[in-house]
Amino acid sequence: MEAATKNFDKSLLVGEGDRGKVYCGEINWGATKVAIKRLGYARGDDRRQFCIETRMRSKLYHRHLVPLIGYCDKKDEFIIVYDYMSRGSLGEHLYNTQNPPLSWKHRLEICIGAARGLHYLHRGTKPAIIHCTVKLTNILLDEEWVAKISHNIESDPYTSTNCCWYDDDAIGPEQDNGRLTEKSDVYAFGAVLFEVLCARPIVDRNRPIEQVHLLCWVACCKDEGNIDQIVDPYLKGKINPGCLDKFVETAERCLAYECSDRPSMEEVLSDLEHALQLQESAEASEGPAATMSGFDMAYGTVKRNPTCR
CATH class of the missing domain: 3.30.200.20 (Phosphorylase Kinase; domain 1)
Structure with a gap:
């Protein structure tokens, strides 16, 4: 070493x-x-x-x-x-970064990959593994932009106790009595979904007081019928309305107060795949010009005419 x-x-x-x-x-x-x-x-x-x-x-x-x-x-x-994950963490491509913004479709694909990894931990292993620290910094990206869940070495994911949480992470209310379950990972993943949509951290003390805590701000905007206000400005006008509704609904279900009201990661995965289908169908009907993104331009999946201004 x-x-x-x-x-x-x-x-x-x-x-x-x-x-x-x-x-x-x-x-x-x-x-x-x-x-x-x-x-x-x-x-x-x-x-x-x-x-x-x-x-x-x-x-x-x-x-x-x-x-x-x-x-x-x-x-x-x-x-x-x-x-070695050469692209770093998902968070490095969402905020406080010089990296070009990811397209909405690409964000969806990354979320789906992360959901598949968590679903494997919950249902593909015996005993089931609770990750305990699902957050942007633990979703890593390889050279091909494949999302991979980082192992939580610091905690003990083989039991429902002794998991490590940090002040600015989103945690389920069951953390208060120390009874973490697979649904605790689901809650944290719901917070990740909103971070991906909004391109900002859970807590941002540089914002106006009503926007400091992301999940509180989301709830307020939803109650007021202004959910579009939370969307990353780069994505405005680029998300199919049906896809956005499905994505927000999925994230909200993950954040349900009671564990029993939250979906399984299998259900979350199915919902995200449906959201991606809605987005792909919309982009296909609009033609190739409508699907061009900052990510495509920066990483060469679309060749740009150097004479264009």
Whole structure:
């Protein structure tokens, strides 16, 4: 790991959190680029628990999960090695960024990929896995823009307790009594959907007081019949009304107060796929000129005439 990161050179540091730092490294004599997460030091029971959980996660294989390549637990140090996600997190393409804006269709496709990853954790594993920290920074994008759910190494997703939440994340009300379930992930994913639609974080203290908390603002706009006010300005006029209604309805259902009133991730996935179909049908009927987007122009899927102004 030291060789892969040039002795954990600061120039290779690509991320840092409460529990560790992430470096971009190379293995296989430079043939494979990886993300190397260097966690804190621990001994005894912590070390044994780390090994057990990491081995379990190494058995998870899905197109929409970040692949776990390996780990190291020598010298009382924990290190996790993942595939390197070259496009970064979804959040890096929505706000506070110099990256070009994503088209609405592309955002939908990314959300669908993330939903598939969560659905696999909830229904494709035994026992079911609760992710516990579903948020934009844990939805990563590979070179082909495929969405992949990042493993939640810091918490214990194999039980309904001991999950790590942060102040500005959207959490279900059941967090107050510590009883997290799969529907807690659904609640958090509903918040992610609104972040994708609005291109802003859950909490933005630089906005007017009534807009600081995204979900409160959404509720107010919905009650007033002005839901279009929350939409990312870049997307104004580019979302099919039926698609928008379906998307907002899906996100709202995810955010239901009672767990029993929230849909499963399978239902969320089905609804998002329906929303995408509505958008694609609308774009097809409008012709190719209407589907051109900032994303297309920036990344070359549409060739621009250099003489155009």
